[in-house]
Amino acid sequence: MREVVKSGAIGDVVSVQHMEPIEYGHMAHSYVRGIWRNSDQSTPIILAKSCHDLDIIRWIVDKPCESIVADGSLYLFKKENAPEGAPMRCTDGCPHEKDCPYSAIKIYKELKHHLYVFDNLDRNDDEQIMERLRTTQYGRCVYHCDNNQPDHYVANMVFAGGITSSFNMEAFTLHGGRRTRIMGTRGMIDGDMESFSVTDFNTRSLKKWNLKVEEIADYKGSGHGGGDHALFRDFVEAVAFQDPSKLSSTVDVSIESHLMGFAAERSRKSGRKEKI
Numbered sequence: 523m524r525e526v527v528k529s530g531a532i533g534d535v536v537s538v539q540h541m542e543p544i545e546y547g548h549m550a551h552s553y554v555r556g557i558w559r560n561s562d563q564s565t566p567i568i569l570a571k572s573c574h575d576l577d578i579i580r581w582i583v584d585k586p587c588e589s590i591v592a593d594g595s596l597y598l599f600k601k602e603n604a605p606e607g608a609p610m611r612c613t614d615g616c617p618h619e620k621d622c623p624y625s626a627i628k629i630y631k632e633l634k635h636h637l638y639v640f641d642n643l644d645r646n647d648d649e650q651i652m653e654r655l656r657t658t659q660y661g662r663c664v665y666h667c668d669n670n671q672p673d674h675y676v677a678n679m680v681f682a683g684g685i686t687s688s689f690n691m692e693a694f695t696l697h698g699g700r701r702t703r704i705m706g707t708r709g710m711i712d713g714d715m716e717s718f719s720v721t722d723f724n725t726r727s728l729k730k731w732n733l734k735v736e737e738i739a740d741y742k743g744s745g746h747g748g749g750d751h752a753l754f755r756d757f758v759e760a761v762a763f764q765d766p767s768k769l770s771s772t773v774d775v776s777i778e779s780h781l782m783g784f785a786a787e788r789s790r791k792s793g794r795k796e797k798i
Contacts, residue, residue, distance in 0.1 A: 523582070523702065523704070523711055523713060523718055524581060524582055526711060526720055527582055527584075527704060527706075527711070528584075531708075531709060531720060531722070532704065532705075532706030532707070532708055532709035532710060532711060532720065532722075533706040533707030533708030533709065534706055534707045535582070535583060535685060535704060535705070535706050536685060536686075536705050536706060536707060537685065537686045537687065537688075537704075537705045538579055538582060538583060538685075538686075538687040538688075538702070538703070538704050538705070539687070539688050539702070539703040539705075540575055540578065540579050540687065540688070540689050540690075540700065540701070540702050540703075541689070541690045541691075541692065541700065541701040541702075542571065542572050542575045542689075542690070542691045542692070542700055543692050543695035543697060543698055543699060543700075543701070544571060544691065544692060544693045544695065544698065545693075545695055545696065545697055545698040546623060546624070546693060546694055546695065546696070547623075547624070547629050547633070547635055547636070548636075548698060549673060549693035549694075550599075550624045550629065550664050551629065551635070551636045551639075551660070552570075552571070552636075553567055553570070553571065553669065553671045553673075553693070554599045554624075554664045554667050554669045554671075555626070555659055555660050555662055555664065555667055555669075556639070556659070556660070558570040558571070558671065559667060559668065559669035559670075559671060560668055560669055560670050560671070561670055561671055561787075562670070566671075566783065566784070566786075566787040567671040567672055567675065567691070568592070568675055568677070568691065568783045568786050568787060569780065569783040569784070569787075570671070571691065572675070572689070572691050572783070573779065573780060573783055574746060575689060575691070575700065576689075576779040576780075576782050576783055576786075577771075577775075577776065577779045578700070578702070579679065579687050579689065579779075580775060580778060580779045580782065581771055581775070582702075582704060583681045583685055583687065585681045585682040585683060585685060586681065586682050586778065586798070587679050587680070587681050587778065587782050587798045588680050588681060588682060588797065588798055589679070589680045589795055589796060589797050589798060590677055590678070590679045590680075590782055590785050590786050590789060590795070590796050590798060591677065591678050591789050591794075591795040591796070592675065592676065592677040592678075592786040592787070592789040592790040593675075593676055593677075593789075593790055593793075594672040594674050594675030594676055594691070594790055595672050595673075595674070596669070596670060596671065596672050596673055597673050597674060598673055598693075598694075599624075599664050599665060599667065599669055599673060600665065601665055601666060603665055604663065604665030604666060605617075605618045605622075605665075608663050608665060608666070609663065609666075610662060610663055610666045611626075611655070611656065611661045611662055611663060612625050612626040612627050612655065612661055612662070612663060613626070613627065613652065613655050613656045613661050616663065624664040626655050626660055626661045626662070627652075627655065630651055630654075630655060630660065631648055631651045631652060631655070636660075637651070639660065640654045640658075640660075672691075672790075673693035673694070674690075674691070674692055674693060674694070675689075675690070675691040675790070676688070676689065676690050676691075677689045677786045677789075679782065699714055699715045699716075700714060700715050701713075701714050702714070702718075708722065708723055708724065709721050709722045709723050709724075710723075715747045717730060718730070752770070753770070756768055756769050756770050757769065778798070781798060782798060785797075785798055
């Protein structure tokens with residue numbers, strides 16, 4: 523997608539829309555029950571979950587961010603929203619457990635999701651899983667946790683030259699992944715982590731790319747859409763050949779995207795637009 527932008531196929535980039543669907547179960551696991559649940563003990567969710575998205579936006583625009591304004595809050599996962607009679611743990615005989623999409627029993631025991639957090643676990647042993655849910659933070663009711671991370675978050679950015687970008691981080695989605703639209707003066711790009719299309723305004727033609735990362739041996743099993751292995755490759759080659767041009771991005775730009783995240787959190791809390 524970035525290569526298409528840099529080729530000039532859609533003209534000058536004017537605006538970017540980007541969305542991070544966290545996925546409801548991932549939100550409950552990592553940002554309600556898990557180690558990133560409380561920004562006072564870890565980091566704001568826009569950095570804990572969405573630093574990659576700020577990286578992507580900054581990487582595609584390829585110009586410094588000048589300002590950011592953000593909003594968002596914790597809508598659902600708080601004690602006042604707990605159903606009547608809900609105990610502190612899903613394993614304590616909750617009368618609502620069967621009808622709750624955030625049930626720890628459903629997420630870990632039935633769906634077998636996120637079991638990597640449990641050391642020395644046989645994922646096929648349901649009693650082992652239930653024992654972990656009875657004794658660790660991951661068995662807690664999502665309405666009775668010490669969490670404070672927003673479950674929906676929006677941010678608007680202005681980059682050098684007047685380029686704008688909007689960003690949404692959403693907990694209440696069925697699927698994860700990322701969705702991106704890039705609007706240019708001669709065309710637009712619309713895509714996600716598996717495919718994207720390019721529309722040319724002049725010819726009104728549409729071209730599609732399908733990205734099958736699992737079919738590329740070098741990136742098979744690599745996290746973040748294959749990006750983890752690619753970043754390691756670029757770094758090792760840059761060091762080996764003493765050639766910074768082999769890096770797909772620089773440390774300076776990565777630092778800038780983190781500064782954008784901290785500025786977004788200040789804006790969210792203050793209600794003011796923040797300069798970068």
